[in-house]
Amino acid sequence: MTGTQTAGRRYGGRDAAQRQQERRTRLIQAGLDLFGTAGYASVSVKQVCSHAGLTERYFYESFRDREDLLAGVYNELISTITAETAQAAAAAAPDVDAQLRAGLEVFIRTLAGDARKARLVLIEVVGASPRLEVRRREVLHEFAAMVAAVVSPLPGPEASSNRLTMTAMSLVGGVNELLVDWTLGHQNATVEELVDLCHTLFIAAYRAVSDQP
Secondary structure, eight states: OOTTOOTTSOBTTBOHHHHHHHHHHHHHHHHHHHHTTTOGGGOOHHHHHHHHTOOHHHHHHHOSSHHHHHHHHHHHHHHHHHHHHHHHHHHTTTOHHHHHHHHHHHHHHHHHTOHHHHHIIIIITTTSOHHHHHHHHHHHHHHHHHHHHHHOSOSSOHHHHHHHHHHHHHHHHHHHHHHHHHHTTSOOOOHHHHHHHHHHHHHHHHHHHTTOO
């Protein structure tokens, strides 16, 4: 077997689809490394390819343009963070207090523990394009729905559910902005302090919405 095989044949024990996926993974990693450090506006397709050790031909095999790569990196990060946050919260069930802390712990530590991820998720995608702005808003609503699912069902009329939805969105937006501020260096709190503060706010809001003492 040689390296001149046609597409679809196996090379090095991997078929064409596997090799393409490996190249895509390398480009995603390069996008995270560069967009998360130099910034999206400062990085070219050529720089991404050089960082990934691939030619531009292989870039366009997986992505339409630079924005498409940014969306790909963002969606992969969000997918991982969402799954890990939900898993942590579920493992702490049925104690709502413990679920909220576990979810916040994973979410905040994942971003605070990697400056590239924090910058990309919290800063670089903001206003990058109309498409990404729509996706960013969807993600905020998805996390708000996750919070609401942890603390529901609540007793009372439908108004309580509406209030819960708004409260969850307010909390998620607040955590997001707090982490943006922290990432930009405007807050010098430790990660533990961030988790404690957010947990305190979530529990206070939960008790208020559910009319618990």
